[in-house]
Amino acid sequence: MSLHLSYSRHTLQFKFDARTSRGAISEHEVYYLKVYNPTDTSLYGIGECAPLAGLSIDYRPDLEQKIQEVVKLVNEQQVPLDAGRDLPADLLSLEAWPALTFALETALLDLKHGGNRKLYQNSFSQGEAGIPINGLVWMGDIAFMQEQIEKKLKDGYTCLKLKIGSLNFMTELELLQGIREVAGPEALTIRVDANGAFSPQEAFKKLERLAKYELHSIEQPIKQGQWEEMTQLCKYTPVPIALDEELIGVRQPQLKEDLLRSINPQFIILKPTLVGGLAESAQWIGMAEARGIGWWLTSALESNIGLNAISQFTAQYNINMPQGLGTGQLYTNNISSPLKIEQGELWYKPELQPWGEV
Secondary structure, X not given: OOOEEEEEEEEEEEEEEEEEOOEEEEEEEXXXXXXXXXXXXXXXXXXXXXXXXXXXXXXXXXXXXXXXHHHHHHXXXXXXXXXXXXXXXXXXXXXXXXXXXXXXXXXXXXXXXXXXXXXXXXXXXXXXXXXXXXXXXXXXXXXXXXXHHXXXXXXXXXXXXXXXXXXXXXXXXXXXXHHHHHOOOOOOEEEEEOOOEEOHHHHHHHHHXXXXXXXXXXXXXXXXXXXXXXXXXXXXXXXXXEEOHHHOOOOOHHHHHXXXXXXXXXXXXXXXXXXXXXXHHHHHHXXXXXXXXXEEEEOOOOOHHXXXXXXXXXXXXXXXXXXXXXXXXXXXXXXXXXXXXXXXXXXXXOXXXXXXXX
């Protein structure tokens, strides 16, 4: 018998206004998709569709209409779903809906492996090993950012990621100087994320100033879509560059190859919600590794449902650097989960906290 689908909507509330160079957000609307056998609705797989305003190509007013369309196609068996087979993304016309693709793909994986939020069997999902992560420092005034930095260092993080681009650039340099006075590069890795805030004309000079602080990398220094300018930056940059927003909407394998060949970045950052799911992320990883390009995986403000799927997928690889996996501590009404942070690592510990109801 073909599987069935249902969905529900949930509005996540931030503990504070989360600021990036694109502005501040205080809430995040997500959709949970459940896939189940209609003869036993107690067993189900669940996935999260959580596109971001101003960033995701499927953050659109007709998103819920598209979800309803997919649910109808599946439940009327016009497009049957099978937990043992790949997601029929083409039949469901999902190319322009990466967050929805991710939700359906992970819901099927969850159901396939027992419907208990364990999508993969690996050392992370078994609670035997943690995943090193970077501590994210959100934009704000300098006092707010310094407070976050002090807490992250106290909590045992050895890698910090700072959002930059909203404060005065000299103030941001002073912030980095203050961090380096506390911890040198041998003790603390620093990443910065500009979210495309620099203009192509000023980017190289700013990168030269940032290089003084021996940064691991800078994410997306200029806005995406400027391949020629980004190629030149990556070729001559004094700070390794990681492409982030540049990957959004790039779904065709040949276009992926063209982008990596043309720009040849030092790193790429993969957010399954934004790039179209786990299979798409795996394809990016294979292409990047073939060219000697580094990578890491990052969550994109999903609740613990989406974070769990990304984290378990990440643990399928041999990790050699901190990943950008959120901690689930941003929201006042997140789904309770076994995901815990210890000394800068994300752990799955079902003995401490069971999954909450969705």
